[in-house]
Amino acid sequence: MRFYLRLIKEFILNLIFPQECLGCQREGNYLCLECLNQIKFNHEFYCALCKQKSDFGLICPNCKRTSAMQAIWVAADYNDKILQDLIHALKYKYIEGISEDLAILAVKYLQHSDILSRFEINETNTMIIPVPLHHKRFLTRGFNQSELIADQIGRLLNLHKVNLLKRIKNTETQINLKRVERQNNVKEAFSLNNSSPDLTKKVILIDDVVTTGSTLKECAKVLASAGFKEIYGLVIAQRED
Numbered sequence: 001m002r003f004y005l006r007l008i009k010e011f012i013l014n015l016i017f018p019q020e021c022l023g024c025q026r027e028g029n030y031l032c033l034e035c036l037n038q039i040k041f042n043h044e045f046y047c048a049l050c051k052q053k054s055d056f057g058l059i060c061p062n063c064k065r066t067s068a069m070q071a072i073w074v075a076a077d078y079n080d081k082i083l084q085d086l087i088h089a090l091k092y093k094y095i096e097g098i099s100e101d102l103a104i105l106a107v108k109y110l111q112h113s114d115i116l117s118r119f120e121i122n123e124t125n126t127m128i129i130p131v132p133l134h135h136k137r138f139l140t141r142g143f144n145q146s147e148l149i150a151d152q153i154g155r156l157l158n159l160h161k162v163n164l165l166k167r168i169k170n171t172e173t174q175i176n177l178k179r180v181e182r183q184n185n186v187k188e189a190f191s192l193n194n195s196s197p198d199l200t201k202k203v204i205l206i207d208d209v210v211t212t213g214s215t216l217k218e219c220a221k222v223l224a225s226a227g228f229k230e231i232y233g234l235v236i237a238q239r240e241d
């Protein structure tokens, strides 16, 4: 039923706003291949928690003391105008189809940067977990953008997506909060959906945008205390805090 509603919604949206490329306004798609190829990948690896250089996005030894994550991979540069428009259109104009373009970008980045082979990520040993949205926000938006992106990444890389986390606290939106406030805001906001997950799996947390990393850290904490050993984060872009 949900599927048909979505088709109807997309059909009506198409009548009102014919699909055109957010980059060059060419008709046909939300993002044409040319504009997709122009979005800049992150070429330098760094620790996303403190922005210091770090091989393959590994969390640096200093940040490791407060984080259960091994690495955070940031696919593209948030300063890219087309990318900002895409993320904004997905989240606030509710154009669900954009999740596919963002997923293609993330997958291209992973392949380009050799992360998949370096970290031995494959369909038998890895699952991807979207950062959950609280059900109140889910009801107003109708979807969780991180889950849509995770679905598409899972499809492209043949990785199993599992909704292993749920949000138990309806946190404020992080947008206007400072670093410390963000940490407190998401504290104890998540819990596990399943009491006996497969702890032998590597897990990759998926979110659209990371800022200070406090949400990812909090999710990782829950996964680590459940017993997961290898926890990574994959996001489309990092916004300045």
Ligand SMILES: [Zn+2]
Pocket (backbone or CB within 6 Å): 021, 022, 023, 024, 025, 026, 031, 032, 033, 034, 035, 036
């Ligand atoms: Zn274009």
Ligand SMILES: [Zn+2]
Pocket (backbone or CB within 6 Å): 047, 048, 049, 050, 051, 052, 059, 060, 061, 062, 063, 064
């Ligand atoms: Zn660091």
